Amino acid sequence: MARAATKISVVDQTGPSERILQILTESARLFATNGYDGTSMRDIAAACGISKSLLYHHFADKDEIFARIALGSTRELCEFVTARIPEDAAPAARIRAFMIGTAEYFHRYRWAWLASTSSFWSDPEARRQKERMMWRDRYEGLLRTLLMEAIEAGEMRPVDVSHAGRLILSSLNWMHRWYKPEKGLTAVQIAETYFDMIFNGLKAEPPAP
């Protein structure tokens, strides 16, 4: 029963329960601050304001929480974003959807943002680390594919897709360092702004002849 909870995926209709999200968020914060060894199940329960037995009801042990954060954040980001890219839209609109989907995911799942952008989360277990890299490659590869399609469709000029992809991912990845959800634009609005700037450029339109 305890194990069942971790199978919940964010791409389900309902998504993980508020409680699971709280546990993952607090654990990610504690791992990133105090390290894996410096964080106990007791610490996590205390940070969530719940009993240790309730915590064990959801997760069998600390490693299961870690795995869910380290691996889950990458796999779920990829699935979440993929599910939000409209099949029948023009390539540029699909790139925009990729950016907005990423921002939306990170806004909803702050623990995942922390996990995916911090270098702390190198998983000691080689198999999981490999699986994580596979999902990361798939996520980044999706963006490069969308960029190539936009070039082939004549919507985008023939830039180097790996550098264009880096630029887009950098803009999204760096957000966790300054983004405050409670003030200013939402994460999604920022992604829309970035898409506009990167796709249309900052240069002024030449005056009509």
Next chain:
Amino acid sequence: MARAATKISVVDQTGPSERILQILTESARLFATNGYDGTSMRDIAAACGISKSLLYHHFADKDEIFARIALGSTRELCEFVTARIPEDAAPAARIRAFMIGTAEYFHRYRWAWLASTSSFWSDPEARRQKERMMWRDRYEGLLRTLLMEAIEAGEMRPVDVSHAGRLILSSLNWMHRWYKPEKGLTAVQIAETYFDMIFNGLKAEPPAP
């Protein structure tokens, strides 16, 4: 005499000696990996392959090295970039020079890159932390000023300069996570590529009528 060495600024003609750069680079790596308390002068000397007495010849103590890295990296980045912006160039060319100057600085002073992008470097001494923020604000403010000038000159469309500034800084700041100086484009070439993409946009030119 030991103190004199730390007054050398990277904006001097000569820049800091290779030895000073080596000490700062190794120290930054050790601080970021093992923390301030977990790093001794002995560790730093060993990482550099020099004697402790030679290390003390250059720096009076560990705090002096820390201060040079934490504060110096921000002040020197600002001075280095400011000195590379041509006075008489058009605003867009000045924005390009800002991006290239930043990339050049970080390529030359890897320790500074590590220090400025890691959240580890919050200085326990409030006065220095404040001075560091002041230099950071000045550096970021310079970019926003250049962006405003480009809009006023009609070179750039009237986008929100704070978001445009964030986008440019994100592209540069995230480079430390993937950039390998020994392969592919140089940091300066990447900055040039990003400038082209952000300024001119990815969108294909409309076909000539």
